[in-house]
Amino acid sequence: AQSVTQPDIHITVSEGASLELRCNYSYGATPYLFWYVQSPGQGLQLLLKYFSGDTLVQGIKGFEAEFKRSQSSFNLRKPSVHWSDAAEYFCAVGPYNQGGKLIFGQGTELSVKP
Amino acid sequence: GAVVSQHPSWVICKSGTSVKIECRSLDFQATTMFWYRQFPKQSLMLMATSNEGSKATYEQGVEKDKFLINHASLTLSTLTVTSAHPEDSSFYICSARRGTSTDTQYFGPGTRLTVL
Numbered sequence: 440a441q442s443v444t445q446p447d448i449h450i451t452v453s454e455g456a457s458l459e460l461r462c463n464y465s466y467g468a469t470p471y472l473f474w475y476v477q478s479p480g481q482g483l484q485l486l487l488k489y490f491s492g493d494t495l496v497q498g499i500k501g502f503e504a505e506f507k508r509s510q511s512s513f514n515l516r517k518p519s520v521h522w523s524d525a526a527e528y529f530c531a532v533g534p535y536n537q538g539g540k541l542i543f544g545q546g547t548e549l550s551v552k553p
Numbered sequence: 554g555a556v557v558s559q560h561p562s563w564v565i566c567k568s569g570t571s572v573k574i575e576c577r578s579l580d581f582q583a584t585t586m587f588w589y590r591q592f593p594k595q596s597l598m599l600m601a602t603s604n605e606g607s608k609a610t611y612e613q614g615v616e617k618d619k620f621l622i623n624h625a626s627l628t629l630s631t632l633t634v635t636s637a638h639p640e641d642s643s644f645y646i647c648s649a650r651r652g653t654s655t656d657t658q659y660f661g662p663g664t665r666l667t668v669l
Contacts, residue, residue: 482646482659482663483597483646483648539650539658540587541587541597541599541658542599543598544596
């Protein structure tokens with residue numbers, strides 16, 4: 440069965456520190472992978488996506504993610520976290536042959552300490 | 554560009570009444586719209602996929618007669634929760650996509666439904 444796992448429910452980092460949010464997926468073929476951020480009162484915003492090609496993907500707001508097929512992972516990273524990055528982060532898989540439906544992970548809540 | 558709005562942003566209703574939630578793509582035409590449900594501190598669960606001019610496709614376990622979806626135009630989809638009960642209280646989120654299945658989904662801000 441297709442699934443997405445975000446092992447960390449809640450992460451707290453200090454402002455200026457580096458960040459890595461984990462995402463593992465289970466899917467029978469090469470998936471399309473996404474990271475979204477959800478802030479209170481706002482819709483989900485796409486940070487970055489991977490379809491094919493270079494496995495290191497650059498996104499908005501200084502985020503990047505690396506697709507590792509051997510580990511079935513698509514971890515999100517940021518070298519220096521800002522207080523405004525505090526939000527809920529969702530990893531998602533979009534199987535191409537199902538009309539583009541997205542399967543979301545459970546989400547990771549990021550808190551940023553001053 | 555690519556803005557999706559939802560109305561209302563929150564609604565409180567009495568048990569047994571019906572509630573309609575609108576999802577609009579403001580600056581693009583959406584051939585496909587999706588409806589999700591999100592419980593507190595949990596992930597988004599896809600409820601249904603709707604294509605303009607055709608019937609919605611519901612996910613397994615989602616009651617079609619309870620959650621009526623209409624995608625009447627390329628910019629508007631509506632979700633009607635019929636005969637709402639307290640267990641229907643949730644955060645409902647829509648998303649819209651322009652074209653093919655690999656196009657980005659743009660999400661609305663969500664609608665908080667509370668059924669008393």
